[in-house]
Amino acid sequence: xxxxxxxxxxxxxxxxxxxxxxxxxxxxxxxxxxxxxxxxxxxxxxxxxxxxxxxxxxxxxxxxxxxxxxxxxxxxxxxxxxxxxxxxxxxxxxxxxxxxxxxxxxxxxxxxxxxxxxxxxxxxxxxxxxxxxxxxxxxxxxxxxxxxxxxxxxxxxxxxxxxxxxxxxxxxxxxxxxxxxxxxxxxxxxxxxxxxxxxxxxxxxxxxxxxxxxxxxxxxxxxxxxxxxxxxxxxxxxxxxxxxxxxxxxxxxxxxxxxxxxxxxxxxxxxxxxxxxxxxxxxxxxxxxxxxxxxxxxxxxxxxxx
Amino acid sequence: xxxxxxxxxxxxxxxxxxxxxxxxxxxxxxxxxxxxxxxxxxxxxxxxxxxxxxxxxxxxxxxxxxxxxxxxxxxxxxxxxxxxxxxxxxxxxxxxxxxxxxxxxxxxxxxxxxxxxxxxxxxxxxxxxxxxxxxxxxxxxxxxxxxxxxxxxxxxxxxxxxxxxxxxxxxxxxxxxxxxxxxxxxxxxxxxxxxxxxxxxxxxxxxxxxxxxxxxxxxxxxxxxxxxxxxxxxxxxxxxxxxxxxxxxxxxxxxxxxxxxxxxxxxxxxxxxxxxxxxxxxxxxxxxxxxxxxxxxxxxxxxxxx
Numbered sequence: 013x014x015x016x017x018x019x020x021x022x023x024x025x026x027x028x029x030x031x032x033x034x035x036x037x038x039x040x041x042x043x044x045x046x047x048x049x050x051x052x053x054x055x056x057x058x059x060x061x062x063x064x065x066x067x068x069x070x071x072x073x074x075x076x077x078x079x080x081x082x083x084x085x086x087x088x089x090x091x092x093x094x095x096x097x098x099x100x101x102x103x104x105x106x107x108x109x110x111x112x113x114x115x116x117x118x119x120x121x122x123x124x125x126x127x128x129x130x131x132x133x134x135x136x137x138x139x140x141x142x143x144x145x146x147x148x149x150x151x152x153x154x155x156x157x158x159x160x161x162x163x164x165x166x167x168x169x170x171x172x173x174x175x176x177x178x179x180x181x182x183x184x185x186x187x188x189x190x191x192x193x194x195x196x197x198x199x200x201x202x203x204x205x206x207x208x209x210x211x212x213x214x215x216x217x218x219x220x221x222x223x224x225x226x227x228x229x230x231x232x233x234x235x236x237x238x239x240x241x242x243x244x245x246x247x248x249x250x251x252x253x254x255x256x257x258x259x260x261x262x263x264x265x266x267x268x269x270x271x272x273x274x275x276x277x278x279x280x281x282x283x284x285x286x287x288x289x290x291x292x293x294x295x296x297x298x299x300x301x302x303x304x305x306x307x308x309x310x311x312x313x314x315x316x317x318x
Numbered sequence: 319x320x321x322x323x324x325x326x327x328x329x330x331x332x333x334x335x336x337x338x339x340x341x342x343x344x345x346x347x348x349x350x351x352x353x354x355x356x357x358x359x360x361x362x363x364x365x366x367x368x369x370x371x372x373x374x375x376x377x378x379x380x381x382x383x384x385x386x387x388x389x390x391x392x393x394x395x396x397x398x399x400x401x402x403x404x405x406x407x408x409x410x411x412x413x414x415x416x417x418x419x420x421x422x423x424x425x426x427x428x429x430x431x432x433x434x435x436x437x438x439x440x441x442x443x444x445x446x447x448x449x450x451x452x453x454x455x456x457x458x459x460x461x462x463x464x465x466x467x468x469x470x471x472x473x474x475x476x477x478x479x480x481x482x483x484x485x486x487x488x489x490x491x492x493x494x495x496x497x498x499x500x501x502x503x504x505x506x507x508x509x510x511x512x513x514x515x516x517x518x519x520x521x522x523x524x525x526x527x528x529x530x531x532x533x534x535x536x537x538x539x540x541x542x543x544x545x546x547x548x549x550x551x552x553x554x555x556x557x558x559x560x561x562x563x564x565x566x567x568x569x570x571x572x573x574x575x576x577x578x579x580x581x582x583x584x585x586x587x588x589x590x591x592x593x594x595x596x597x598x599x600x601x602x603x604x605x606x607x608x609x610x611x612x613x614x615x616x617x618x619x620x621x622x623x624x
Contacts, residue, residue: 033519164523164539172526172535201511208514208544212521213339217470219522220478223529229478233470238514 014122015048017318020114021158021310022099023106024183024275025150028234028266029214033163035106035154037310038181041098043110044317045074047118050090055079061097073108073139074115080138081119085126091119100303103185104269109151112139117156117314130169132156137166144192151269158313160222176311177225180284183268183275184253184291187301190246195270198242207237227263227279234264234277247271249294256294257287281306320428321354323624326420327464327616328405329412330489330581331456334540334572335520339469341412341460343616344487347404349416350623351380353424356396361385367403379414379445380421386444387425391432397425406609409491410575415457418445423462423620436475438462443472450498457575464619466528482617483531486590489574489581490559490597493607496552501576504548513543533569533585540570540583553577555600562600563593587612 020043027034055069055078069075078091099107116132133156137147153161159176217233244250257276261283265276278284288304295302326349333340361375361384375381384397405413422438439462443453459467465482523539550556563571563582567589571582584590594610601608
């Protein structure tokens with residue numbers, strides 16, 4: 013009986029000025045998933061966590077991906093899946109992407125690596141569609157490739173893995189709900205040319221900084237004059253957290269995905285811990301429960317444990 | 319008597335999706351400039367070319383730059399300048415930037431390198447202001463630094479020299495006038511978020527391609543859905559030239575600066591020559607005189623000859 017156990021990283025999409033095109037895998041938090049190839053065509057999903065996610069295959073993110081792969085490859089086999097989820101659903105840290113990418117990756121491994129990475133991304137995107145209604149690869153790509161991934165296009169899939177700069181990440185997940193649909197709806201439909209030019213100056217600087225491992229260039233490129241001013245109003249104490257992080261020496265940061273998690277990048281690990289403590293204290297102060305994570309960039313994506 | 323002779327490269331600003339932020343120096347065409355430090359405070363400008371550019375210091379691009387430097391440094395000296403201009407004014411190939419950057423560079427050298435590169439760019443921008451009314455560094459930066467330069471910001475000056483990929487450039491300058499002011503006025507004031515996201519995906523891909531020397535990535539990132547569709551209507555046969563260039567194997571290309579010159583990049587030198595011949599033939603056909611240039615990227619900017 014073939015089986016596999018994998019570790020699937022959380023991901024930060026919409027990397028500040030890289031809205032809709034840049035995502036980054038981080039070491040903490042991460043999910044674990046076990047997949048077993050079945051003789052029967054059943055797709056059985058079990059969650060060991062307490063998030064009450066649906067376990068019916070067609071309604072489960074991992075299940076939806078496996079169903080698509082099963083159909084596409086005309087498989088007689090099915091899969092049994094056990095998901096140990098640590099990436100909280102709705103955190104903005106790529107929880108659904110982890111299940112989707114993990115399912116595609118593990119199934120492909122069990123089937124003898126019949127799919128390319130692009131194909132795995134393609135199938136995993138059906139999981140994102142189930143979770144959020146949008147077939148995007150912003151979290152799936154970095155989850156699958158590791159490091160920082162440029163999603164130049166989702167259709168056709170054109171993913172460019174970038175260099176992994178020597179950064180540490182502090183992230184906080186306050187226990188408030190930001191609906192992805194609200195976060196989408198609040199966005200402007202049109203922007204001024206002036207703002208757009210500033211944004212592409214920043215994204216160009218960010219990519220150059222990432223490729224050159226120039227951390228100060230990364231820092232001074234992490235500005236977003238378009239999405240952050242609008243979306244940050246959905247996140248309590250966003251500006252306080254950002255201001256205090258920069259005061260403590262963060263290079264920059266912003267909203268993770270569509271929120272509510274907020275992340276900051278630093279040059280030194282100790283600074284990231286200091287910022288994480290501050291983040292927690294800010295939410296403790298206003299009695300919002302929060303979870304903080306300090307992490308390096310995950311350089312290689314999904315990892316086989318067994 | 320101290321004097322210097324320099325070679326100043328042409329430059330291509332607004333590198334397709336890199337509107338207002340990316341410029342590239344090329345080997346052909348180029349100006350030559352001779353500067354001599356004078357005991358007297360006079361600023362004497364002479365042109366050996368036949369472009370009828372003003373020679374009164376305050377009305378001449380090089381002169382305006384030298385006047386600013388003279389005032390800023392409280393100089394008792396003046397300069398005599400002889401300009402052998404080959405980069406045609408109004409070509410969109412950085413003719414005024416060459417005079418401005420050349421003047422700042424040569425003066426600084428004669429004065430014993432008292433200015434930083436950023437300061438030279440700062441002073442050269444006054445020449446651009448005289449020429450076009452706008453203090454921009456899109457041409458000055460690549461002229462001064464060589465290669466491809468990211469102008470992340472002009473105020474404060476934040477220039478990031480990028481890697482020099484192994485490209486060849488074919489450029490054509492049709493003898494039609496495109497006023498920079500018209501080219502500016504025709505631009506949209508607002509753009510859709512959707513177009514903006516596509517543009518920053520392309521600019522991100524372009525920067526990654528440049529840094530990785532990934533020529534096919536550069537090629538598939540050289541798309542501009544915002545400025546080119548509007549500005550190209552000012553350039554006769556733009557679409558014919560672009561289509562035929564791509565058919566002949568160009569990686570991509572677009573409008574140089576605000577036109578009317580058009581450039582294409584290729585992987586092989588022979589392809590660039592082939593494309594240049596086609597460009598000339600297209601304009602010959604409709605009886606528009608044109609000049610074509612085939613060149614590599616100029617990697618180091620302004621060069622001292624004597």
